[in-house]
Amino acid sequence: MKVFREIRELKEYLKIERIKAAKDRKFPKTGLVPTMGFLHEGHASLLQRARQDNEIVVLSIFVNPIQFGPNEDFDRYPRDEDKDLALAEREGVDAVFLPSVEEMYPHPTATKIKVEGLTERLCGASRPGHFDGVTTVVGKLLHIVQPTNAYFGQKDAQQAAVIAQMVQDLNFDVEIIPCPIIRESDGVALSSRNVYLSAEQREAAKVLSRSLQKLQSGVEAGESITAGEALKALTEAIQAEPQAVIDYVEIVHYPRLNPVEESTILKDAEEPVLVALAVKFGTTRLIDNVILMKKGEALHV
Amino acid sequence: MKVFREIRELKEYLKIERIKAAKDRKFPKTGLVPTMGFLHEGHASLLQRARQDNEIVVLSIFVNPIQFGPNEDFDRYPRDEDKDLALAEREGVDAVFLPSVEEMYPHPTATKIKVEGLTERLCGASRPGHFDGVTTVVGKLLHIVQPTNAYFGQKDAQQAAVIAQMVQDLNFDVEIIPCPIIRESDGVALSSRNVYLSAEQREAAKVLSRSLQKLQSGVEAGESITAGEALKALTEAIQAEPQAVIDYVEIVHYPRLNPVEESTILKDAEEPVLVALAVKFGTTRLIDNVILMKKGEALHV
Secondary structure: OEEEOOHHHHHHHHHHHHHHHHHOOOOOOEEEEEEOOOOOHHHHHHHHHHHHHOOEEEEEEOOOHHHOOOOOOOOOOOOOHHHHHHHHHHOOOOEEEOOOHHHHOOOOOOEEEEEOOOOOOHHHHHOOOHHHHHHHHHHHHHHHHOOOEEEEEHHHHHHHHHHHHHHHHOOOOOEEEEEOOOEOOOOOEOOHHHHHOOHHHHHHOHHHHHHHHHHHHHHHOOOOOEHHHHHHHHHHHHHOOOOEEEEEEEEEEOOOOOEOOOOOEHHHOOOOEEEEEEEEEOOEEEEEEEEEOOOOOOOOO | OEEEOOHHHHHHHHHHHHHHHHHOOOOOOEEEEEEOOOOOHHHHHHHHHHHHHOOEEEEEEOOOHHHOOOOOOOOOOOOOHHHHHHHHHHOOOOEEEOOOHHHHOOOOOOEEEEEOOOOOOHHHHHOOOHHHHHHHHHHHHHHHHOOOEEEEEHHHHHHHHHHHHHHHHOOOOOEEEEEOOOEOOOOOEOOHHHHHOOHHHHHHOHHHHHHHHHHHHHHHOOOOOEHHHHHHHHHHHHHOOOOEEEEEEEEEEOOOOOEOOOOOEHHHOOOOEEEEEEEEEOOEEEEEEEEEOOOOOOOOO
16 A cells, blocks of 8 residues: 655556556446545445545545644544555555645635535525535545546535535546545444544433434334424434534425425425535534435435 | 538547547547638648647538527528538538537537637627627536637637636646737738628728737838737827727736736737737628737747
């Protein structure tokens, strides 16, 4: 496994790998897994999928300052390079790209990629500018790595939808592959930010997955619950947990993210439905979601 | 010469050409010349340079609606496909990409690429949103064609600077090659929009190049004119032409586009200096410019 801290070196490596393969008359597929590091089994699942699909697997680790707001956790975002490299090695990654902030932004960027509409709801409403930072850095990474496939976890369901929209609108030559949420055995979605939680908050955080999964099982079992009823039930369940402070609970179509009408019976919705929430436990903001689909319906972003 | 109207077909063609070359263990360079058609010898000079530098030359012709303001000339912008294809054939173009608006924008784009700062002055001030449309469509074309080099005329000096900034900030894997302005024998810069001019306006339009070139020769001959004096002289010369209505006359550093102080003696400026103007003749808005450089200084964007 190679580790690159400079764009130039990574590009040179990829060029040589592609030339080698071309000499054998092959056109190797490259898979990119863009992350902010502090890797967990959710990231590992993306790397495994990338390993299955591609000849070359590139993991990028970069805590991207321009997607954090002024009062957010950029400085204290957890970092553990040694552990990350060990996990990457274990998953058979070919190249890890670990640039510094100066390498990615030698000057403050004058250029941003902005997706309108999709970025205004859910996390976009509480984190203004966040998605512009995400799409801009993902655009940069796609240009640097030029992958065939790029892998994104569905825990950030809105992020996956926003990036898919960007790729479609700007004709990026890449396939965006959304991958399922990975959870702890007690249901809590894996997140690098879980490390911020006290023992008591970690216990309280179970309310998110528990209430989302209760809703999902009900709908899948054929219950005729409306979007309005579901919102009320979720909100009440989370509010019953004294540690939890709701940022948002929303029910929207996926991947378009337009709101589902309150009167819509969820099991009869014509498109996949995203039930998404962001909840604070102390200073730690967690997100989680489920996507409700008809039997046999395939998820795409 | 091949003509493609669909993105999928063009990409398939480029893939096959690249595979062919790779089988011979070559890595063919591709040159892209993006245009809005109604081609003239200015465009021809870009194609000639692209032909020199690359194995594959792609010409795109697309009148991009999202770079026109609501009261601008999108609908009446001149088009002549047959003449354009004849010129392309003459210049040895390999592939012409001629997409419809529906092919480039199957839905209104939710995504834009925006360059801040550089786009706020000069043409950006009088054409709000114009450069967002330009950077977005150029981003799309770069993703579709994946060229090694892309060629832009220096008549749109600000456009070349904005695109170079975008390419640098977003790590696009392409070289931006600025090419000199081509002029009629009487000095008027070639422009597809010259076709709008009446005989009288065409005659009057000579004031632009005449006054710019007078300034340039003076500075090159060692005259100690300041930026403020130059602005005044240019403005007066153009105002003396009754057909001409000034949109702007500006003197800025190039390619950063920050204003040159009025007291700066132009021949002593530390960086290249762009003297740029936009002037209306009737309803037709023409732009022209000169770049003042020290002897031996090389222009880059």
